[in-house]
Amino acid sequence: MSDPPVSFVGSFPDPDIALDPPLPEIALVGRSNVGKSSLLNALVGQAGLARISSTPGKTTLLNVFRLPTFYLVDLPGYGFAVASKSARAGYRQLVEGYLRRRERLAGVVWLLDVRHDPSRDDFVMQQLLVDHERPVLAVLTKSDKLGRAALAVRVSALATALRLPPDQVQPTSSKSGLGIEELKDSIAAAAAGETL
Numbered sequence: 283m284s285d286p287p288v289s290f291v292g293s294f295p296d297p298d299i300a301l302d303p304p305l306p307e308i309a310l311v312g313r314s315n316v317g318k319s320s321l322l323n324a325l326v327g328q329a330g331l332a333r334i335s336s337t338p339g340k341t342t343l344l345n346v347f348r349l350p351t352f353y354l355v356d357l358p359g360y361g362f363a364v365a366s367k368s369a370r371a372g373y374r375q376l377v378e379g380y381l382r383r384r385e386r387l388a389g390v391v392w393l394l395d396v397r398h399d400p401s402r403d404d405f406v407m408q409q410l411l412v413d414h415e416r417p418v419l420a421v422l423t424k425s426d427k428l429g430r431a432a433l434a435v436r437v438s439a440l441a442t443a444l445r446l447p448p449d450q451v452q453p454t455s456s457k458s459g460l461g462i463e464e465l466k467d468s469i470a471a472a473a474a475g476e477t478l
């Protein structure tokens with residue numbers, strides 16, 4: 283089956299933007315460089331699409347993509363070592379505002395690099411997601427960088443570190459396509475109002 287059409291809606295500095303038409307939203311969050319843009323492109327089957335969002339200066343914005351029945355919202359990456367205090371505060375305001383106030387936020391896809399233990403910033407994000415009671419799907423990226431056995435070990439280690447059941451951390455790879463079809467199904471289900 284061919285992938286559904288998807289288009290770039292825009293980049294927005296404000297968590298309260300009105301999207302027209304109003305549709306359910308699925309947000310992607312994760313630290314910078316975790317593979318958000320790559321995953322977005324893999325999910326929609328368009329290699330160059332999310333490059334738009336990686337141009338310098340747009341990293342502090344919400345990047346919105348329209349699919350037929352829902353929006354994918356690429357939230358700015360966190361964990362910049364070089365970010366200033368005010369940039370961090372601005373980031374937190376944008377992301378917290380988004381998580382707190384979006385009425386149509388149907389689910390959050392939270393990306394973690396399968397090779398690394400969660401960082402302090404990752405745990406801060408986890409707490410934010412818990413505080414705002416948003417349905418979350420933890421997705422492990424770059425799984426192609428590990429062999430089968432090592433991958434199984436890491437999935438289980440991350441599930442333990444995050445205190446999540448192992449079936450709630452999905453290994454994926456934008457490069458090999460591992461887990462992408464399953465993730466598409468989970469996202470479509472969440473957008474349709476089913477639990478993640």
Ligand SMILES: Nc1nc2c(ncn2[C@@H]2O[C@H](COP(=O)(O)OP(=O)(O)OP(=O)(O)O)[C@@H](O)[C@H]2O)c(=O)[nH]1
Pocket residue numbers: 312313314315316317318319320321335336358359360423424425426427454455456457458
């Ligand atoms: N091997 C491998 N590399 C990946 C994968 N996903 C992303 N990468 C690489 O990781 C780097 C960062 O990927 P991006 O998709 O730009 O990450 P991002 O989270 O959008 O980064 P920011 O926009 O800076 O927050 C790039 O060099 C990608 O090629 C993957 O599944 N496998």
Ligand SMILES: [Mg+2]
Pocket residue numbers: 318319320335336
């Ligand atoms: Mg990106």
